[in-house]
Amino acid sequence: MxxxxxxxxxxxxxxxxxxxxxxxxxxxxxxxxxxxxxxxxxxxxxxxxxxxxxxxxxxxxxxxxxxxxxxxxxxxxxxxxxxxxxxxxxxxxxxxxxxxxxxxxxxxxxxxxxxxxxxxxxxxxxxxxxxxxxxxxSPDAPRDPFAVLSSRERTVAALVQRGLRNKEIASELGLTEGTVKVHLHKVFEKLEVRGRTELILLAKEHGL
Missing domain, CATH: 3.40.50.2300 (Response regulator)
Structure with missing residues (x-):
C-alpha cells in the first residue's frame, strides 16, 4: 500500500x-x-x-x-x-x-x-x-536567468521573493543561518544582483 x-x-x-x-x-x-x-x-x-x-x-x-x-x-x-x-x-x-x-x-x-x-x-x-x-x-524563448542556480539556490531565491529573512529560510530548509548566507551570496553572484531588492525585481521581470 x-x-x-x-x-x-x-x-x-x-x-x-x-x-x-x-x-x-x-x-x-x-x-x-x-x-x-x-x-x-x-x-x-x-x-x-x-x-x-x-x-x-x-x-x-x-x-x-x-x-x-x-x-x-x-x-x-x-x-x-x-x-x-x-x-x-x-x-x-x-x-x-x-x-x-x-x-x-x-x-x-x-x-x-x-x-x-x-x-x-x-x-x-x-x-x-x-x-x-x-x-x-524555441529560439525566441526568453532566457531564464535563474537556470544557472542549483536546486537549493533556486529555492533560497524563491523564499527571498516571498519575503522570508535568513533565519526563516534556515528553519524552512533545515539549514543553519550561516549556510543560508553562503547560498544567498552565491545567488547574488551568479545572477549579478546586489541584494534582495534587485533579486525580487529580476524575478518579477521574468515572471517567476
Missing part, C-alpha cells in the same frame, strides 16, 4: 481524489489545503508520495516541490493543475517532478499517473510536456 498526502484547496477536488483512490493500492494518509500545511504534515503523516495542487494559497505545489528537492527529499511528487505555463512546467521537469496531471482530465489520468510513478517511471500530461519542450527549444 502506497501512502499518499493530498494537498488541494478545493474541497470538491479533494473529495474527488479521495474517492478515486478508494479500494486501490493507494492510501490517503493526510489531506491539507495549503502548501505550507503539506510541508508541516510530512513528519507525522510520513507519506510515500505527494499529490499537490499547483494553485494553492501560501505555497503552490511547485513551491513545495522546490523546497523538497532543496532539502534532498526525493520522494515522488505529482502536480495537479488547472493549467501551467510553459516556463513553470519546464522548471518542474528540471526539479524531477514525477507527474503532472491536468485537473480537467484527472478522473481519467490521475490513477494511471500514480501507478506509473510507483513503478519508478515519470508520467506527464502529453500536451504540457510537448509545450514545455517546444518552449525550451
Amino acid at each position: 502506497t501512502k499518499v498526502l493530498v494537498a488541494d484547496d478545493d474541497p470538491l477536488t479533494m473529495a474527488g481524489i479521495t474517492t478515486l483512490l478508494d479500494n486501490t493500492n493507494f492510501e490517503v494518509v493526510a489531506t491539507v489545503n495549503t502548501g505550507a500545511a503539506a510541508l508541516d504534515a510530512l513528519a507525522s503523516a510520513r507519506p510515500d508520495m505527494l499529490i499537490l495542487d499547483n494553485g494553492m494559497p501560501e505555497r503552490s505545489g511547485l513551491d513545495v516541490l522546490r523546497t523538497l528537492r532543496a532539502r534532498g527529499d526525493n520522494r515522488p511528487v505529482v502536480l495537479l493543475t488547472g493549467g501551467i505555463n510553459d516556463q513553470l512546467a519546464r522548471e518542474a521537469i528540471q526539479l524531477s517532478v514525477n507527474g503532472i496531471v491536468i485537473k480537467a482530465t484527472a478522473p481519467r489520468d490521475l490513477l494511471t499517473c500514480l501507478e506509473t510513478v510507483v513503478q519508478g517511471r515519470r508520467w506527464l500530461d502529453q500536451e504540457v510536456m510537448q509545450r514545455a519542450m517546444d518552449f525550451a527549444m
Whole structure:
C-alpha cells in the first residue's frame, strides 16, 4: 500500500481524489489545503508520495516541490493543475517532478499517473510536456536567468521573493543561518544582483 498526502484547496477536488483512490493500492494518509500545511504534515503523516495542487494559497505545489528537492527529499511528487505555463512546467521537469496531471482530465489520468510513478517511471500530461519542450527549444524563448542556480539556490531565491529573512529560510530548509548566507551570496553572484531588492525585481521581470 502506497501512502499518499493530498494537498488541494478545493474541497470538491479533494473529495474527488479521495474517492478515486478508494479500494486501490493507494492510501490517503493526510489531506491539507495549503502548501505550507503539506510541508508541516510530512513528519507525522510520513507519506510515500505527494499529490499537490499547483494553485494553492501560501505555497503552490511547485513551491513545495522546490523546497523538497532543496532539502534532498526525493520522494515522488505529482502536480495537479488547472493549467501551467510553459516556463513553470519546464522548471518542474528540471526539479524531477514525477507527474503532472491536468485537473480537467484527472478522473481519467490521475490513477494511471500514480501507478506509473510507483513503478519508478515519470508520467506527464502529453500536451504540457510537448509545450514545455517546444518552449525550451524555441529560439525566441526568453532566457531564464535563474537556470544557472542549483536546486537549493533556486529555492533560497524563491523564499527571498516571498519575503522570508535568513533565519526563516534556515528553519524552512533545515539549514543553519550561516549556510543560508553562503547560498544567498552565491545567488547574488551568479545572477549579478546586489541584494534582495534587485533579486525580487529580476524575478518579477521574468515572471517567476
